[in-house]
Amino acid sequence: MIRLNNVVASYKTERGVVNAVDGVSLEIPDGCIVGIAGESGCGKSTLMKVIYGDIGFPLALASGSVDYGFSDDSGKPVTSRNIQKEWFKRISYVPQSSMSSLNPVIRIRKQFLDFQDQTGNKAQILEQVKSYVKKLGLPEESIDSYPHQLSGGMRQRIMIAMATFFQPEIILADEPTTALDVVVQKSILLLLMDLQEQMGNTIILVSHDMGVHYQVTDKMLIMYAAKAVEYGDSEEIFQRPLHPYTRLLINSLPTIGDDRAREGIPGRPPSLWNKLQGCRFADRCPLATDRCRNEEPEFVEYRPGHFAACHYADSEANLSEVS
Amino acid sequence: MATILKTENLNKVYRLGSFTSNRQVQALNNINLNIESDQPVIISVVGESGSGKTTLAKTLLRLVEPTSGHATVYDQLVAGKGVKVGKTQFLATVQPIFQNPFEAFSRYRQVDSYLFETATRVAGHSKDAANAALETALSAVGLEYKDVHGKYPNQFSGGELQRVSIARALIPQPKLIVADEPVSMIDASRRMIIINLFLKLKQEAKRSFLYITHDLATAYYISDYIAVMNKGTVVEFGDARTVMSNPQHDYTKLLLDSIPTTKKKWDRKPVIAPDVAGELVRGGPGTPAKK
Ligand SMILES: Nc1ncnc2c1ncn2[C@@H]1O[C@H](COP(=O)(O)OP(=O)(O)O)[C@@H](O)[C@H]1O
Ligand SMILES: Nc1ncnc2c1ncn2[C@@H]1O[C@H](COP(=O)(O)OP(=O)(O)O)[C@@H](O)[C@H]1O
Numbered sequence: 001m002i003r004l005n006n007v008v009a010s011y012k013t014e015r016g017v018v019n020a021v022d023g024v025s026l027e028i029p030d031g032c033i034v035g036i037a038g039e040s041g042c043g044k045s046t047l048m049k050v051i052y053g054d055i056g057f058p059l060a061l062a063s064g065s066v067d068y069g070f071s072d073d074s075g076k077p078v079t080s081r082n083i084q085k086e087w088f089k090r091i092s093y094v095p096q097s098s099m100s101s102l103n104p105v106i107r108i109r110k111q112f113l114d115f116q117d118q119t120g121n122k123a124q125i126l127e128q129v130k131s132y133v134k135k136l137g138l139p140e141e142s143i144d145s146y147p148h149q150l151s152g153g154m155r156q157r158i159m160i161a162m163a164t165f166f167q168p169e170i171i172l173a174d175e176p177t178t179a180l181d182v183v184v185q186k187s188i189l190l191l192l193m194d195l196q197e198q199m200g201n202t203i204i205l206v207s208h209d210m211g212v213h214y215q216v217t218d219k220m221l222i223m224y225a226a227k228a229v230e231y232g233d234s235e236e237i238f239q240r241p242l243h244p245y246t247r248l249l250i251n252s253l254p255t256i257g258d259d260r261a262r263e264g265i266p267g268r269p270p271s272l273w274n275k276l277q278g279c280r281f282a283d284r285c286p287l288a289t290d291r292c293r294n295e296e297p298e299f300v301e302y303r304p305g306h307f308a309a310c311h312y313a314d315s316e317a318n319l320s321e322v323s
Numbered sequence: 324m325a326t327i328l329k330t331e332n333l334n335k336v337y338r339l340g341s342f343t344s345n346r347q348v349q350a351l352n353n354i355n356l357n358i359e360s361d362q363p364v365i366i367s368v369v370g371e372s373g374s375g376k377t378t379l380a381k382t383l384l385r386l387v388e389p390t391s392g393h394a395t396v397y398d399q400l401v402a403g404k405g406v407k408v409g410k411t412q413f414l415a416t417v418q419p420i421f422q423n424p425f426e427a428f429s430r431y432r433q434v435d436s437y438l439f440e441t442a443t444r445v446a447g448h449s450k451d452a453a454n455a456a457l458e459t460a461l462s463a464v465g466l467e468y469k470d471v472h473g474k475y476p477n478q479f480s481g482g483e484l485q486r487v488s489i490a491r492a493l494i495p496q497p498k499l500i501v502a503d504e505p506v507s508m509i510d511a512s513r514r515m516i517i518i519n520l521f522l523k524l525k526q527e528a529k530r531s532f533l534y535i536t537h538d539l540a541t542a543y544y545i546s547d548y549i550a551v552m553n554k555g556t557v558v559e560f561g562d563a564r565t566v567m568s569n570p571q572h573d574y575t576k577l578l579l580d581s582i583p584t585t586k587k588k589w590d591r592k593p594v595i596a597p598d599v600a601g602e603l604v605r606g607g608p609g610t611p612a613k614k
């Protein structure tokens with residue numbers, strides 16, 4: 001189980017310090033795919049960096065901690081302070097826009113061999129890499145290529161091959177398919193789902209596409225303006241969301257075959273630079289009252305395993321059907 | 324009835340490389356579309372990247388010369404041999420909206436200066452008339468002059484700035500607006516604001532749209548007609564609802580089947596051999612010490 005304990009993560013900028021993740025607490029059970037959703041700028045990538053332990057200037061873990069539920073070789077529990085030693089082997093990360101994070105002037109095979117510290121026999125590993133890459137639907141020769149010789153979909157498969165090669169317990173994937181066409185996107189997501197099923201590990205997947213979450217994830221976290229606003233089983237969230245923001249996110253998507261009018265969510269999230277009080281979504285929320293504008297809602301477990309931060313999460317007005 | 328959009332054997336071949344190596348890309352391969360109507364329409368062009376959508380848009384916008392064939396917009400021949408329409412008249416016929424509004428406006432210029440320039444230079448308005456045209460165009464996209472006055476692009480969100488670029492496209496009163504991936508840079512939660520705006524502009528301002536996208540769900544939502552492109556060819560074309568509910572071409576079926584909807588889960592056939600993961604790592608050099 002991965003446990004986030006009141007994580008506050010901030011960036012130091014010329015204007016001052018801004019909290020891009022502002023008090024997120026969460027328990028992620030082992031062996032599932034967890035999605036993180038929310039509009040751009042809400043803190044999804046920052047939270048991923050924190051979970052990966054990739055924290056360095058200008059990003060800092062201002063307070064809180066992450067526990068990973070396993071121990072290192074010396075028997076010490078792994079936390080955000082020492083997770084870095086487990087990179088690649090027990091936790092791996094496919095960063096956002098990873099398609100361009102392969103080194104363009106080095107052949108894929110060398111990057112494969114270099115991306116972890118080498119212990120074993122190079123030739124033997126190379127053989128394994130080849131057979132692995134082939135099984136993920138790539139030609140063996142692709143590892144002898146330079147990145148620019150591969151299509152976007154192939155590069156992303158290489159990234160996923162690298163991230164899964166050592167069967168880490170935790171795989172973080174930040175928008176792994178956002179830049180890809182739907183056909184390629186589907187094949188990559190199905191590949192990830194298959195790998196997860198076989199390895200039984202945990203995948204945390206960021207996407208702003210609710211359709212991707214519906215197809216792929218077991219559990220979901222919805223973020224809004226640096227806060228966690230809803231967390232629970234994906235099925236439940238799609239059927240009976242507790243937070244009005246989640247409901248609006250789901251309802252803002254058109255569906256083929258459904259001719260009902262769809263509305264986007266007007267307005268935009270508050271600037272994190274402003275002094276924020278009350279519920280951060282209040283300005284855009286159809287249910288907002290004075291209470292929402294003044295009193296910050298706590299993140300509460302309204303149903304077993306289903307959390308939300310909304311004063312009216314369980315009220316009648318909010319429980320109308322998702323269409 | 325007006326011929327809103329007609330392409331006749333439209334071809335575009337890009338030639339790459341030098342004298343020694345010349346590779347060719349057939350970006351448009353004999354495109355034949357014909358839409359006639361008394362009412363404004365929204366025509367979607369969908370397909371994966373590289374299928375030729377942008378090349379089609381650029382041909383209609385006269386940013387790319389077709390290799391052969393013709394294109395007609397609202398009874399005006401706009402592309403191909405024998406085009407006579409003058410610049411002013413052309414700009415009052417077709418206007419573009421591009422994918423990234425932040426690239427359409429210089430970051431060093433206030434956006435209202437662009438609108439004003441379009442009104443005076445392109446639409447040929449006097450100063451007073453320009454201001455009025457600006458107000459009208461902005462109000463059509465749900466903005467007021469004070470929302471844009473003196474502001475630079477970075478003071479807008481992507482969605483707001485895209486609305487400003489739509490307002491700019493409206494100023495010359497074009498009959499057809501060619502929108503190339505206009506919402507792909509905008510958060511999913513705010514795409515519908517732009518999409519609904521296109522619908523409203525069709526109904527109230529009587530503008531037609533060529534909506535280019537790889538997002539089939541929004542295409543379904545707003546289109547009257549849809550053209551599905553693959554590798555430079557239009558593989559299926561027709562009434563949007565008919566095409567989407569009863570696709571005939573395998574490629575259209577594949578595209579529809581790949582959409583991550585929130586209504587029905589994908590059929591899952593295993594995509595990798597069942598033993599890959601285990602076989603590979605067991606005893607391997609990187610085997611993690613599981614505890
Ligand atoms: N390197 C950085 N320096 C300063 N601010 C940053 C940096 N990276 C991200 N931010 C800010 O942190 C917030 C959250 O960003 P991010 O985690 O990337 O959001 P998301 O992935 O949900 O789009 C945003 O307001 C963003 O502007
Ligand atoms: N200026 C150009 N020079 C050479 N090839 C081009 C040029 N523009 C586009 N192409 C090629 O033409 C094909 C169609 O591209 P494009 O019209 O941009 O497709 P889409 O918009 O559907 O992604 C692609 O193979 C692309 O690489």
Ligand SMILES: [Mg+2]
Pocket residue numbers: 044045046096
């Ligand atoms: Mg991000």
Ligand SMILES: [Mg+2]
Pocket residue numbers: 376377378
């Ligand atoms: Mg394009």
